[in-house]
Amino acid sequence: MKTACFVDGYNFYYGLLNNTSYKWLDLRKLIEQILYIQNPSFQLEKITYFTSPIKPDLARRGVLSDEAQKTYIRALKSSNIEVIMGRHKLERARAPIYKKGEKADRNKSCDIWLLEEKETDVNVALYMYRTALLESQKLANDLSKIEQILLVSGDTDMTPALKMIKEDFPSMKIGLIFPQRENLKRTPPGSLIELADWSRKVVKESELNQNQFPDRIPTKKKPILKPSYW
Known part of the structure; x- marks a missing residue:
């Protein structure tokens, strides 16, 4: 069964890879492995990965985080994965002040910087629907x-x-992979699972470990090197 895969990069990263040593993930190999385990007749035809560029001023490692993301996107593209970029929106806003044991109160608010990822959700939805239509x-x-x-x-x-x-x-x-490691305890959203013909609720740590890019990926131009702090 020929399969087109659509990956919500932000949800995937924070659900599965953040604070791990598996960030240099060969996404194509991982998806192929999971599909084969689910049903050997499943054949991966294409992957589309959706994300937004990092704002270095707000990233934990600043420019290094920005460079690491760009490097990883190069690695994904080298494995024939299409990457669709959205954007981040940063603006001033007000939000209720958090105090332990108290309910949120709009009358007790403060100024904040609100950072939002824009366009990714609608891009994923439109690309999936357009694929089904075509x-x-x-x-x-x-x-x-x-x-x-x-x-x-x-x-x-x-x-x-x-x-x-x-x-x-x-x-x-419709298939669904919920981006969560096996040792975490988040409940997969029922509204998605009910619409899927099959679902995978966790990704095993052994699968993440087995499906890493080599530290150096050769290309026709400059080789792609794994970020040093990954």
Whole structure:
């Protein structure tokens, strides 16, 4: 079953890779492995990865974080993964002051910097729906036809998109990988799982360990080197 995979990069990173030694992840190999375990007939045709550029001034390691992200995106592209960039929006805002044991009160608020990732959710939704639409127009015996959409995300904002795909293109199968390590205890969102034909609720640490890029990735131009602090 030919499969197109769509990865919510922000959700994937903070759900699975943050504060680990597995950030140099070969995403294509990982997805291929999980698909094969789920069903050996599943065939990965393409991966689209959605993220937004880091703002160095707000990153933990500043410019180094920005350089690491750019390096990783090069590594993803070298493995034939399409990368779609959104943006971050930073603006002044007000929010209720947090005090332990007290409820949020708008009358007790303070000025904050509000950082939001923009465009990623809508990009993921539109790319999935467009894929389902275009593939539905192909003949049943077209060997290039995508038969399954795989979403890698735990974001319930994806629920309306999956619901529409399910309703408008009932022959399109939907798979879901919830980006969570096996030792964490977050509950996968039921609204996504209910719409999926199958789901993987955890990614094993052994799978992350087995599917790392080499420290040096050769290319036709400058080689891609694993960030030193990863």
